[in-house]
């Protein structure tokens with residue numbers, strides 16, 4: 001018995017197309033705010049994250065509660081997790 005070459009070709013032609021990739025999950029809404037504890041007054045401060053400056057940045061932000069400056073260290077993990085630490089300036 002010889003395999004029918006036409007039948008073989010039809011089998012290849014009818015292979016299902018590759019499924020669309022479902023890995024475009026870069027729009028997680030969780031990473032656009034950062035929270036830190038003010039070093040001077042102990043309040044938790046939530047500010048919009050400005051991550052355009054890179055995955056690791058330091059800047060000074062005045063506490064909206066007590067107006068004292070905090071030196072914020074913001075780091076973004078590989079999974080998009082944003083961490084923020086505040087120290088006295």
Ligand SMILES: [Zn+2]
Nearest residue numbers: 038041063066
């Ligand atoms: Zn404060």
